[in-house]
Amino acid sequence: MNKTKKMMVGVLTTMMAASLTACRDESLPPKPNDQDCDDWEWDASTGTYVCDDDDSSHYRHYYYRGHYYPSKRKLQRSAAYKSYQQSAEFKARAKSGIGSGTKGSFFGG
Known part of the structure; x- marks a missing residue:
């Protein structure tokens, strides 16, 4: 491989790594480490994670x-969650757009 090709591979690799890092939201809490679920999705409307492991109970x-x-209703009825909704952490996420309930996508929907 000549020097130009090596340089281009290096540049492209760096760009890909930078774009992946930019997509990750640093303001989210770490995903749960629970043996009952292997796949987690962030639910912005509740500020919590949802188990997305279809093999999990x-x-x-x-x-x-x-x-x-x-269900979301049972979560919202829990005393612990009600306390979380009043916390500065929850309000900061809502203020920054995380958990604010606003929707958006690549296509504007």
Whole structure:
């Protein structure tokens, strides 16, 4: 491989790594480390993670402080979650657009 090709591979690799890093949202809390679910999705409307592991008995359950909630309604009725909604952490995420309930996509929807 000549020097130009090596340089281009290096530049492209750096650009790809930078773009992937930019897509990751540093303001999200770390994903839960729970043996009952291997795949997590962030739910911006609740500020919690949802189990997206279709092999788990907790599939589509909301997870907050070590507990699974089978529905958004049950999560929102929990005393621990109500306290979280009043916290500065929750309000800061909502203010920054994370968890604000606003929707957007690549196509503007």
